[in-house]
Amino acid sequence: MSRTASGELLWELMHPDDRAWTPDAPEEYHGLHLGWQRAACVPIEWHRRTLPAVKIRVCAHTCECMVIVYELGAYGGKYLIRRTTRRAEGDRVVETDHLGAKDIGELWSRLLCGLAR
Template sequence: MRRGGFEVVEWRKIGEPDAPVLGPAERLRVLAHTCECRATLYELCSLGGHYFIRRTVRGPSGDEIAESPRIRHSKAVDLWFRLLRGNAR
């Protein structure tokens, strides 16, 4: 549940010009994820020593995928728990 005064995350939609792009040799690992039964799914991801949150919003016109900026592990885990608690969106 979203809480009042929540932190706004800078989501970058996949496919936009400033969105990160995976190279052919990069291996993405999903470290944790929320339940797929919801319309919005979050994944804590690791990629080449960087960490980020991937958000998938399912809708009638298809999935919309966005990612947070690449950050250090400790900051990513902190953001992950803020998202789960409703303190960030």
């Protein structure tokens, strides 16, 4: 996949509804919400984040109104999905393997559509 094609893929993943959040967005606008989990849903292999944490650039994320928030992150030419579960005793953070743009794009799409969890 060319650099241009992978960049276009990531742009589409970051802005699937062409309504990126801005400070002056309507109050009722939220971020992305996951689709219902489907029968064909496959498990994602999650790994505990090991310290020191990899500093990532968040390219896309699900809505902050949920207890579980997913982030599509980039760093050094690789990508990952980070899942944060908010709990009273502290957040639990896990991550996927670090993948290329095409593979993470497919996984992010499957997650959003309810085909992967």
